[in-house]
Amino acid sequence: MEQMIVKVGLASCGLAAGAEDVYLKLREYLGENPGAFRLAETACNGMCFEEPVVELCGLDLGKVTLGRVNPENILPLVQEYKSGKLPSSNIILAERHPAVRNELMANQKRIVLQNCGIIDPLSIGDYEERGGYAALRKALKLSPQAIIDEIQNSGLRGRGGAGFSTGLKWALCAASKSDKKYVICNADEGDPGAFMDRSMLEGDPHKVLEGMIIGAYAMGSDEGYIYCRAEYPLAIKHLNAAIKAAQERNYLGNNILGTGFSFKLHIKEGAGAFVCGEETALIHSIEGKRGMPTIRPPFPAERGLWDKPTNINNVETWANIAWIIQNGAKAFRQMGTQRSPGTKVFALAGMIAGSGLIEIPMGMTLGDIIYKVGGGMKTDKPFKALQIGGPSGGCVPADLLDTIVDYDSITATGAIMGSGGMVVMDTGTCMVDVARYFLNFTQNESCGKCTFCRIGTRRMLEILTRITEGRGVPEDLDKLEDLAKNIIKGSLCGLGQSAPNPVLTTLKYFRDEYLAHINDKRCPAGVCTVLLRFEINPDKCIGCTACARACPVNCISGYVKKPHLIDQSQCIQCGQCYKVCKFDAITKG
Amino acid sequence: MEQDFSRLDHLISVHREKEGALIPLLQAVQELDGYLSRPVLQYISDELGIPAAEIYGVATFYSIFRLQPQGKHIVRICKGTACHVSDANGIKAALLENLGLEAGETTTPDMQFTVVEVACLGCCSLAPVIMVDDQTFGKLKPQMIAGILDRFRDAEV
Numbered sequence: 001m002e003q004m005i006v007k008v009g010l011a012s013c014g015l016a017a018g019a020e021d022v023y024l025k026l027r028e029y030l031g032e033n034p035g036a037f038r039l040a041e042t043a044c045n046g047m048c049f050e051e052p053v054v055e056l057c058g059l060d061l062g063k064v065t066l067g068r069v070n071p072e073n074i075l076p077l078v079q080e081y082k083s084g085k086l087p088s089s090n091i092i093l094a095e096r097h098p099a100v101r102n103e104l105m106a107n108q109k110r111i112v113l114q115n116c117g118i119i120d121p122l123s124i125g126d127y128e129e130r131g132g133y134a135a136l137r138k139a140l141k142l143s144p145q146a147i148i149d150e151i152q153n154s155g156l157r158g159r160g161g162a163g164f165s166t167g168l169k170w171a172l173c174a175a176s177k178s179d180k181k182y183v184i185c186n187a188d189e190g191d192p193g194a195f196m197d198r199s200m201l202e203g204d205p206h207k208v209l210e211g212m213i214i215g216a217y218a219m220g221s222d223e224g225y226i227y228c229r230a231e232y233p234l235a236i237k238h239l240n241a242a243i244k245a246a247q248e249r250n251y252l253g254n255n256i257l258g259t260g261f262s263f264k265l266h267i268k269e270g271a272g273a274f275v276c277g278e279e280t281a282l283i284h285s286i287e288g289k290r291g292m293p294t295i296r297p298p299f300p301a302e303r304g305l306w307d308k309p310t311n312i313n314n315v316e317t318w319a320n321i322a323w324i325i326q327n328g329a330k331a332f333r334q335m336g337t338q339r340s341p342g343t344k345v346f347a348l349a350g351m352i353a354g355s356g357l358i359e360i361p362m363g364m365t366l367g368d369i370i371y372k373v374g375g376g377m378k379t380d381k382p383f384k385a386l387q388i389g390g391p392s393g394g395c396v397p398a399d400l401l402d403t404i405v406d407y408d409s410i411t412a413t414g415a416i417m418g419s420g421g422m423v424v425m426d427t428g429t430c431m432v433d434v435a436r437y438f439l440n441f442t443q444n445e446s447c448g449k450c451t452f453c454r455i456g457t458r459r460m461l462e463i464l465t466r467i468t469e470g471r472g473v474p475e476d477l478d479k480l481e482d483l484a485k486n487i488i489k490g491s492l493c494g495l496g497q498s499a500p501n502p503v504l505t506t507l508k509y510f511r512d513e514y515l516a517h518i519n520d521k522r523c524p525a526g527v528c529t530v531l532l533r534f535e536i537n538p539d540k541c542i543g544c545t546a547c548a549r550a551c552p553v554n555c556i557s558g559y560v561k562k563p564h565l566i567d568q569s570q571c572i573q574c575g576q577c578y579k580v581c582k583f584d585a586i587t588k589g
Numbered sequence: 590m591e592q593d594f595s596r597l598d599h600l601i602s603v604h605r606e607k608e609g610a611l612i613p614l615l616q617a618v619q620e621l622d623g624y625l626s627r628p629v630l631q632y633i634s635d636e637l638g639i640p641a642a643e644i645y646g647v648a649t650f651y652s653i654f655r656l657q658p659q660g661k662h663i664v665r666i667c668k669g670t671a672c673h674v675s676d677a678n679g680i681k682a683a684l685l686e687n688l689g690l691e692a693g694e695t696t697t698p699d700m701q702f703t704v705v706e707v708a709c710l711g712c713c714s715l716a717p718v719i720m721v722d723d724q725t726f727g728k729l730k731p732q733m734i735a736g737i738l739d740r741f742r743d744a745e746v
């Protein structure tokens with residue numbers, strides 16, 4: 001008999017949106033009605049904006065995915081499906097029927113995320129059923145050189161940000177002679193606004209393990225580390241479970257699948273330092289030291305962890321390996337562009353309707369990502385800028401939305417591909433404030449080794465703060481550009497070398513906004529509070545006195561039921577009056 | 590006064606032989622004590638034969654380590670990009686107001702809550718986001734803060 005399955009998405013995003021209560025409700029129902037359906041767990045299908053998400057499948061209706069469910073509406077929806085009817089509301093995706101989000105999903109190309117939100121990440125059986133560990137079996141029959149050739153031919157470039165050829169890196173590490181070599185998975189994911197690695201590790205941890213085991217075999221390593229940030233407790237839990245399950249099936253451990261190849265894997269929890277995402281700093285951190293970057297060469301491929309040859313790749317890079325081995329370099333090259341083959345996972349966030357995790361073939365335009373995959377803007381405020389690449393990246397304006405996604409085209413805009421964080425900003429965002437925000441971040445996270453990075457970023461931050469507070473002078477812009485140039489030149493690692501990018505790109509594309517702050521003492525987006533002017537529109541004010549009561553400095557006066565007035569000389573621009581007014585009578589600008 | 594550190598001996602012996610064990614050891618000790626006190630760092634230094642300055646250097650480098658006693662519950666406010674453009678500042682103000690903390694203070698006098706800022710909690714699609722202990726709360730509005738904190742306050746009585 002057909003068995004109906006109800007799958008609840010229990011990744012961090014689902015849990016934060018209340019998925020656990022939905023799960024418990026279903027379990028309670030199942031307790032009272034044993035056998036009504038099979039209750040299963042999965043992670044996130046990428047549509048975080050629709051969380052909590054529940055998938056129904058197993059009956060003739062085909063797969064139906066529900067969004068924004070809650071403990072109250074879930075049971076009626078499940079019962080409708082069970083009785084052979086399409087649920088009457090909350091459908092976001094449906095295999096055999098029209099549904100609001102079908103197109104957003106169809107415009108993606110999922111190879112890295114192929115299992116995310118579909119399998120139970122804690123079940124190695126689910127992973128195997130969908131072809132998991134077949135690539136490892138295949139790889140173990142190939143020579144290490146054949147694997148490296150395949151990866152090199154695929155043209156896969158590192159997904160952690162720099163885009164270095166993965167095959168070449170592997171070849172270098174394989175060529176290093178040593179009794180001991182390490183492979184490392186970089187899951188530090190420090191870019192604020194990025195959550196690709198979290199979602200992949202929570203949703204499909206075995207895919208990353210499989211890539212690492214294949215890589216270790218190809219490079220002659222017998223020990224590896226996954227360096228995962230401590231803010232991701234669920235990812236760490238799933239990784240631990242996956243490692244244990246893989247050991248039980250002998251995909252990890254001694255004499256793997258009887259081939260004589262052995263590999264063991266450890267998890268290291270990060271301790272909260274952005275710079276530890278940089279590979280040399282990460283290595284020092286695993287060694288138990290302060291995570292300070294060191295000069296390369298020597299590259300980790302020659303001398304890395306405990307001075308042994310070491311290969312570091314990003315989570316997403318590792319997650320591509322099994323697919324390439326299984327389907328071949330040629331199939332991989334059929335996706336994406338000549339110089340950036342394959343797909344890329346992005347985390348969409350900010351003022352976009354469809355915030356969540358997506359995977360698209362390289363070569364898609366940024367505009368298509370926002371409008372055809374991300375569902376467009378969240379509110380009616382128009383698009384203003386796309387922030388790509390986090391603190392090392394930049395802000396791309398509307399007229400560059402036809403830029404295609406590949407390493408070189410994005411770099412040409414002044415931003416960088418980065419690891420995949422995309423934050424969409426609308427006209428309610430002040431670009432000077434954004435630049436200041438990122439400089440504050442890099443200045444905090446600079447390890448302090450290089451003078452320009454340590455002090456130069458601080459000077460830039462001071463200037464930007466001054467501008468947002470209305471104390472900027474016209475020469476400030478030249479000073480910013482000058483400092484930026486020197487910080488790029490005078491820093492040893494990527495943190496300093498890329499720290500000025502957010503300032504340089506906003507200066508390039510949004511210079512008017514800087515000038516408005518400096519010359520007119522005005523913040524066009526209405527964000528920089530010190531520059532705001534609050535005014536009461538006498539035609540709308542009914543004299544309810546709410547604003548006068550809320551004002552902490554008592555600078556609003558007026559009689560009851562008569563329009564009120566703000567004494568601008570006393571106003572501290574706190575915005576309380578604006579917040580409490582129920583009649584839209586207060587304007588800010 | 591002679592202090593008793595025997596509670597740490599087991600952890601130290603587990604980590605002693607491992608390479609690069611200092612950070613995991615400090616994490617485990619902090620898990621136990623809630624923070625890393627000066628005498629504890631000195632004790633670890635004596636036991637492992639690592640200079641106290643080096644241990645202190647590691648403990649101050651990583652933001653996860655706290656050198657002051659902390660509240661029972663840790664409230665992490667996300668200051669990531671997505672949260673920043675979704676009014677994380679308003680959430681922070683509501684939190685501080687609810688807990689009666691002045692700017693710059695992090696722990697409530699009754700030692701119930703410690704507030705820390707983090708760069709990103711990885712739930713950016715639900716911005717703005719906070720995490721209380723290991724529970725994440727998303728799509729927040731300032732007026733929701735009181736209800737969330739009360740859940741944890743109540744758990745105490």
Ligand SMILES: Cc1cc2nc3c(=O)[nH]c(=O)nc-3n(C[C@H](O)[C@H](O)[C@H](O)COP(=O)(O)O)c2cc1C
Pocket residue numbers: 157158159160161162163164166186187188189190191274275276277278279280312313314315317318419493494495
């Ligand atoms: C400041 C800084 C932070 C970084 N953070 C990360 C990170 O969080 N995750 C990551 O994979 N790579 C990060 N990188 C890049 C790594 O140094 C390294 O290039 C990458 O892990 C290599 O893997 P890939 O070739 O697979 O991309 C960072 C680099 C710098 C300079």
Ligand code: FES
Pocket residue numbers: 192193194667668669670671672673708709710711712713714716717718
């Ligand atoms: S920016 Fe707040 S969770 Fe990522």
